[in-house]
Amino acid sequence: MQTQNFTTTAVIMHWLIAVSIFFLFISSWWMLALPFPSIDFKYRVFPFQLHKNLGITIVFMLIILLYVRLRYRPTPVFSAGERPLLLRLAFLDHVILYILIFTCCISGYMSSSYSGWSTTLWWVLELPHWGYEDEELNMFYSDIHLWTCWALLAFVSVHVGGALYHAFRNDGFVRRMLRL
Amino acid sequence: MSGSKTVPNALGPAWASWLGIVAVVFGILLTAANVNEWMIQRVITSDGAAMQGMKPRCPEDELLEEGISLEECKLMIAKVRIMVVSRPNWFRDFQMSLSLIGAIIAFGSIFVGLALVQYSNWAPRAAVVTFSALLVIDALGFAAATNTGPLLRATYLWNILLWFSIHLIMAAGACAGQHIKDTD
Numbered sequence: 001m002q003t004q005n006f007t008t009t010a011v012i013m014h015w016l017i018a019v020s021i022f023f024l025f026i027s028s029w030w031m032l033a034l035p036f037p038s039i040d041f042k043y044r045v046f047p048f049q050l051h052k053n054l055g056i057t058i059v060f061m062l063i064i065l066l067y068v069r070l071r072y073r074p075t076p077v078f079s080a081g082e083r084p085l086l087l088r089l090a091f092l093d094h095v096i097l098y099i100l101i102f103t104c105c106i107s108g109y110m111s112s113s114y115s116g117w118s119t120t121l122w123w124v125l126e127l128p129h130w131g132y133e134d135e136e137l138n139m140f141y142s143d144i145h146l147w148t149c150w151a152l153l154a155f156v157s158v159h160v161g162g163a164l165y166h167a168f169r170n171d172g173f174v175r176r177m178l179r180l
Numbered sequence: 181m182s183g184s185k186t187v188p189n190a191l192g193p194a195w196a197s198w199l200g201i202v203a204v205v206f207g208i209l210l211t212a213a214n215v216n217e218w219m220i221q222r223v224i225t226s227d228g229a230a231m232q233g234m235k236p237r238c239p240e241d242e243l244l245e246e247g248i249s250l251e252e253c254k255l256m257i258a259k260v261r262i263m264v265v266s267r268p269n270w271f272r273d274f275q276m277s278l279s280l281i282g283a284i285i286a287f288g289s290i291f292v293g294l295a296l297v298q299y300s301n302w303a304p305r306a307a308v309v310t311f312s313a314l315l316v317i318d319a320l321g322f323a324a325a326t327n328t329g330p331l332l333r334a335t336y337l338w339n340i341l342l343w344f345s346i347h348l349i350m351a352a353g354a355c356a357g358q359h360i361k362d363t364d
């Protein structure tokens with residue numbers, strides 16, 4: 001089904017994911033500088049739980065976003081002087097972004113699963129413990145989490161740069177994702 | 181991807197599009213930063229283990245996992261101690277309230293930015309109010325941080341000054357935009 005703009009659900013999911021991703025970056029840099037957890041040192045408990053909760057929620061939001069984006073596709077906007085190569089690169093950037101967000105979140109959850117720490121979704125729902133305590137697998141998924149997140153930050157920068165470019169041109173491109 | 185194309189949505193003035201997208205980008209970053217600040221103050225309490233002279237746990241496997249040295253691990257406790265020692269008694273509650281209000285207004289500024297790009301009728305005035313409110317939040321945060329010790333001032337002041345400058349530019353832009361709209 002084609003629409004002129006993105007749907008309200010897609011717009012809300014897009015901006016909620018954006019805020020969540022930046023919060024996860026900022027908070028993770030801070031929380032990793034806190035003392036390691038122990039019986040006495042509990043400083044990391046709340047930030048890590050919140051980090052995992054948001055990461056898992058982002059996966060659900062991303063699934064909803066992808067569903068509504070594929071179900072209700074906005075018609076491509078014609079803009080004078082738009083180069084086809086840029087359009088193709090923008091499409092590729094979106095695909096890579098979705099893959100990176102998904103991989104980043106899932107690898108974080110897998111790493112946590114093999115760390116021996118349990119995850120209670122938003123302090124309500126005890127999630128099944130898929131993994132067991134295994135330092136090597138924890139490290140393996142942790143490395144994937146780390147590098148996909150750095151890559152995500154790079155591709156988000158490209159994405160934001162592109163959005164700014166279109167907004168400064170005032171060509172109507174970003175307007176579709178800014179309409180509720 | 182469909183082959184059919186359409187003309188752009190009806191366009192507002194360029195200044196509204198520029199200011200709007202800037203408001204959205206900074207609104208996202210500021211919301212995240214404020215929620216993070218709220219979390220910092222919530223987590224670091226005055227009666228935690230770091231203030232009771234306990235030694236932090238630094239097992240070798242976890243040092244390896246996070247890629248840090250033993251020296252760094254031992255120093256992590258300093259981060260907590262700096263916050264507790266350098267802040268006055270009232271700072272934690274004040275900062276938690278201010279960052280919560282700041283997060284709400286910053287989140288609202290994202291929607292004001294969206295409205296500016298759409299050039300809704302109410303958007304320029306809402307932008308003046310919202311960006312001015314963010315300026316006030318920055319000023320209050322700056323005043324609070326100046327009353328902490330030098331260790332926290334070093335952490336907060338430059339950061340807040342940067343946000344203050346950004347919001348000053350945005351508020352001035354919104355005022356100018358409102359003026360243009362009124363004279364049209």
